Amino acid sequence: MANHVRRQLREAIASAVTGLTTTGARVFQSRVYPLQPATDLPGLRIFTTDEQAVPDTIHAPALIDRTVQVRIEGVAQANSDLDDTLDLIAKEVEIALASGVTISGKGIPLTYLGCEITLNGEGEKPTGSIALSYEARLFNLANAPDVLL
Amino acid sequence: MMTEDLTSFFDTGDFAIAATYDGTATVNIIFDNAYIDAVGISSVNPVAYARASDIPAAGVGKNLVVSGITYVIRNREPQDDGAVVLLQLEKQ
Numbered sequence: 001m002a003n004h005v006r007r008q009l010r011e012a013i014a015s016a017v018t019g020l021t022t023t024g025a026r027v028f029q030s031r032v033y034p035l036q037p038a039t040d041l042p043g044l045r046i047f048t049t050d051e052q053a054v055p056d057t058i059h060a061p062a063l064i065d066r067t068v069q070v071r072i073e074g075v076a077q078a079n080s081d082l083d084d085t086l087d088l089i090a091k092e093v094e095i096a097l098a099s100g101v102t103i104s105g106k107g108i109p110l111t112y113l114g115c116e117i118t119l120n121g122e123g124e125k126p127t128g129s130i131a132l133s134y135e136a137r138l139f140n141l142a143n144a145p146d147v148l149l
Numbered sequence: 150m151m152t153e154d155l156t157s158f159f160d161t162g163d164f165a166i167a168a169t170y171d172g173t174a175t176v177n178i179i180f181d182n183a184y185i186d187a188v189g190i191s192s193v194n195p196v197a198y199a200r201a202s203d204i205p206a207a208g209v210g211k212n213l214v215v216s217g218i219t220y221v222i223r224n225r226e227p228q229d230d231g232a233v234v235l236l237q238l239e240k241q
Binding site: 031033034035036037040041045073075077079118120121122123124125126127128129 | 182185186187188189190191192193194195223224237238239240241
């Protein structure tokens, strides 16, 4: 049995943004602990934060139409030009995801919804994050949440 | 007007240490470097208490060398009556 389609989406996105020039392999899925400056920065955190689902058929098992919210956070620490670094991270992520991702041979478009930038002057160096919001639609039968249709 | 004597608070025999301000002046400070989680990054927050007379308002942007590490003073926050200031430091 394959993984839940939401996990498949998250992992496909992580794969697509791994190896970007600025953030490299420092890509973390659903990271709950703070990033370590010496090893994890600049980096990306990927979360599937929310989902809305509606049945598209009246017969069981229903065809489920899921809209998954994805949050991709670029995080950096720098003495100068922190905003420029965050925008560079955003540029690289947006390009990498512009064509969507492929899951089980099916192309899944990702809709960019906007971003939120946070800058913090406390700490030994200024820190900041840029959270990019995306949305993806996934379809599956109600009794097979691991099989993307 | 009362003149405060802060000498005992900034005695290097107790909690204070000597630091180098703006390249030449030796000032006594109480340094702290506690843990902080800033936008999900594990970090520390270097700050120092100093006599306001040692670090004037124009000191913001100048260097403070503490235990061999160079910091830039990024903010100067007067405490209570203003005789003591809290400095936000940025590691270089």
